[in-house]
Amino acid sequence: MLKKMIAKKLLMTGALFIAVSSVASAAFAAAAAPAPYVGGGLGLTVNSSHGSSYRGVPLTIFGGYGGVVSNGFYMAGEVFADVVTADLNNSSSQLSSSYAYGISFIPGVMLSQDTLGFVRLGLQDAHFKHRSSKDGVELGLGMQTAINPSWDVRGEYDYIQYNGSLKSDRFGLGMLYHFG
Numbered sequence: 012m013l014k015k016m017i018a019k020k021l022l023m024t025g026a027l028f029i030a031v032s033s034v035a036s037a038a039f040a041a042a043a044a045p046a047p048y049v050g051g052g053l054g055l056t057v058n059s060s061h062g063s064s065y066r067g068v069p070l071t072i073f074g075g076y077g078g079v080v081s082n083g084f085y086m087a088g089e090v091f092a093d094v095v096t097a098d099l100n101n102s103s104s105q106l107s108s109s110y111a112y113g114i115s116f117i118p119g120v121m122l123s124q125d126t127l128g129f130v131r132l133g134l135q136d137a138h139f140k141h142r143s144s145k146d147g148v149e150l151g152l153g154m155q156t157a158i159n160p161s162w163d164v165r166g167e168y169d170y171i172q173y174n175g176s177l178k179s180d181r182f183g184l185g186m187l188y189h190f191g
Contacts (some may be wrong), residue, residue, distance in 0.1 A: 044078050044191075045079075046077075047190045048075055048187045049072075049074045049188055049190075050072070050073050051071060051072045051073070053068060054071065055099075056068070056108070056180070056181045057179065057181075058178070060178070063106060067098055067107065069097075069111075069183075070097075071091055072094060073089055073092070074089065075090065075115075075117070077089070084119075084120055085117075085119040086116075086118055086119075087116075087117040087129075089115045091112065092111065094110060095110070107139065108137050108179075111135055111138065113133050113135035115132060115149065116131075118132075122154075126155070128152075129152070129153050129155065129167075130150070130152055131149060131167065134147070134149065135147045145173040149169055151167050151170065151181075152167060152168055154166055154167070165184070165187060166183070167183055168182055
């Protein structure tokens with residue numbers, strides 16, 4: 012059942028990526044050349060398992076290397092860490108996450124000269140307060156917009172499926188700084 016659910020989400024994400032890709036054109040090829048970047052953000056995470064749930068606000072830091080590679084197509088690799096999570100409820104402290112880290116591949120398309128639509132495909136290791144670490148597969152969708160030549164603002168939704176029945180839904184907002 013887990014494999015079927017992940018396959019369905021991958022199929023839906025892929026279809027959306029292909030649909031968005033069809034609107035990209037060569038006019039956006041002049042956008043940001045590949046360069047390193049760093050950033051941070053806040054979000055809302057909902058961890059759930061067997062009808063129990065936990066809500067928290069993670070502080071995330073990240074760094075990567077990415078840019079437009081050809082005809083409006085964007086590629087990036089990113090490492091990230093949730094360094095702390097503030098609790099919003101205590102209904103299930105077993106699902107409360109202390110920290111997490113991971114790596115992502117981020118393909119996308121330029122929707123305009125300043126706006127990027129992207130998908131996130133990643134692996135994550137999260138430590139839960141009353142459990143051992145759990146490995147997870149991350150799938151996400153997001154948009155990123157330049158507010159000036161060096162700074163971007165990013166919004167995204169990520170779904171993380173951990174080993175077993177534990178899953179996480181995350182909504183995040185962040186800012187990133189491009190070097191170069």
